[in-house]
Amino acid sequence: MFAVFFLILIFLLIILLLGLKRPLYQAMLAGILATVLFFQIAPSNWWSLIRSVFVDWGSFSILLSLYLITYLQRILEEKEQIKKAERDLDGIFHNRRVNTMVAPLFIGLLPSAAAMLLCGDIVTSTTDGYLKRKDQAFLTTWVRHVPEAFLPTYPAVLLMSTLSGVPVARFMLAMLPIITFLLLVVYWKYIRQIPRKPDTPKSSHPWKAAVQLLKHLWTLILMLVLMIVLGLGVVPAALITIVLALLVYRLSLKQGVLFLKTAFEGRLIGNMFLVLVFKVFLDSTGVLASLPKLLQGLPIPSFLIFVLLFFLGGVISGASGIIALGTPIAFAAVPDGGVALMVLLMATTHAASQVSPTHICLTVVSEYYDTSLLQLMKKTLPYSFATIVFALCYYLLLGWIG
Numbered sequence: 001m002f003a004v005f006f007l008i009l010i011f012l013l014i015i016l017l018l019g020l021k022r023p024l025y026q027a028m029l030a031g032i033l034a035t036v037l038f039f040q041i042a043p044s045n046w047w048s049l050i051r052s053v054f055v056d057w058g059s060f061s062i063l064l065s066l067y068l069i070t071y072l073q074r075i076l077e078e079k080e081q082i083k084k085a086e087r088d089l090d091g092i093f094h095n096r097r098v099n100t101m102v103a104p105l106f107i108g109l110l111p112s113a114a115a116m117l118l119c120g121d122i123v124t125s126t127t128d129g130y131l132k133r134k135d136q137a138f139l140t141t142w143v144r145h146v147p148e149a150f151l152p153t154y155p156a157v158l159l160m161s162t163l164s165g166v167p168v169a170r171f172m173l174a175m176l177p178i179i180t181f182l183l184l185v186v187y188w189k190y191i192r193q194i195p196r197k198p199d200t201p202k203s204s205h206p207w208k209a210a211v212q213l214l215k216h217l218w219t220l221i222l223m224l225v226l227m228i229v230l231g232l233g234v235v236p237a238a239l240i241t242i243v244l245a246l247l248v249y250r251l252s253l254k255q256g257v258l259f260l261k262t263a264f265e266g267r268l269i270g271n272m273f274l275v276l277v278f279k280v281f282l283d284s285t286g287v288l289a290s291l292p293k294l295l296q297g298l299p300i301p302s303f304l305i306f307v308l309l310f311f312l313g314g315v316i317s318g319a320s321g322i323i324a325l326g327t328p329i330a331f332a333a334v335p336d337g338g339v340a341l342m343v344l345l346m347a348t349t350h351a352a353s354q355v356s357p358t359h360i361c362l363t364v365v366s367e368y369y370d371t372s373l374l375q376l377m378k379k380t381l382p383y384s385f386a387t388i389v390f391a392l393c394y395y396l397l398l399g400w401i402g
Helices: 003-021 024-038 041-056 057-078 081-093 096-107 115-127 133-144 153-163 168-174 176-189 206-216 219-226 232-247 253-262 266-284 288-296 302-317 319-333 338-353 360-369 373-401
Strands: none
Touching: 003 288, 003 373, 024 266, 024 360, 041 057, 041 115, 041 206, 041 266, 041 288, 057 081, 057 115, 057 219, 057 232, 057 253, 057 266, 081 096, 081 115, 081 206, 096 115, 096 133, 096 176, 115 360, 133 176, 133 319, 133 360, 153 168, 153 319, 153 338, 168 176, 176 373, 206 219, 219 232, 266 288, 266 360, 302 319, 302 338, 302 373, 319 338, 338 373, 360 373
């Protein structure tokens, strides 16, 4: 019980500092210090925990992939590939709203936090003058993460499918109403503020524009093929793509070396590192494991208990941690839950991760739009709650249908 109380205090401290407009690194350092004090983490363990961010490939690859995707972004900026791709989308659809939605969804297929930078470029270009910066930040992260809720290119979906025994194909089909809801809520509130017609003449050759789009986005398509078809991780896929891009675009050695410097954004990578350190320290306390026992005493139905568990766990440690811990417990407690329960829990976890201070992408998009993490979380929270309410109604409907 005390562990959960301490956890609440730690998150309140982080939120308070962000609310006072302190930099993210100060809020994360305060969170790490509070975790050390409340949970009495011995000084002898500090270095090993910090070191694990570099030693553990899962953590270090996040930092490395961020740098590599930023490097690739510099190449694409130099050759104006993203701007040209935006013009291609305009040539195909001639609809600013479609451009704003489709591009982040496509880039969202890349399971990398650094993909937020590419999404930000396009959303900014299509919505400048129509949406505020904080609204652009929310729209970018919300739409970009829609594929993460149901595609097996993301480890959370594969992990829950494996632990629950629900086939991925069946889960993806059942998730379609949730995905539709995720897109409609932002379309209704934000996308409608953007005029349909762009300030460009309509193309008379949309098929040519489609071919050009493939040409200008070949680097992203190649990365997807390398990851989905060949099963490569983000880092090797990015390295291969960067090498080929340097050759195809015939960039000089001087430009390549310059990108090595400009791709290193110290504040962004530093904040990312502190978020990872905070997550490592928090995971070491074992507080997540104490949540099921605490929630089981509540006088509410089992499925609601697990909604609370997955939401709180998702906010605390992100999707993978709570899925690994909670899925076996949930499907043991609700043995006939099947695909309906998996959809409910995945939608809840997805909603929670969008307001989690340990979610790396939120740090990236906050830095990109120069807005506070707290502002972004406050903007997102009502939509996360609405997603959970919709998922609960959908779960009850699936149960009634049988």
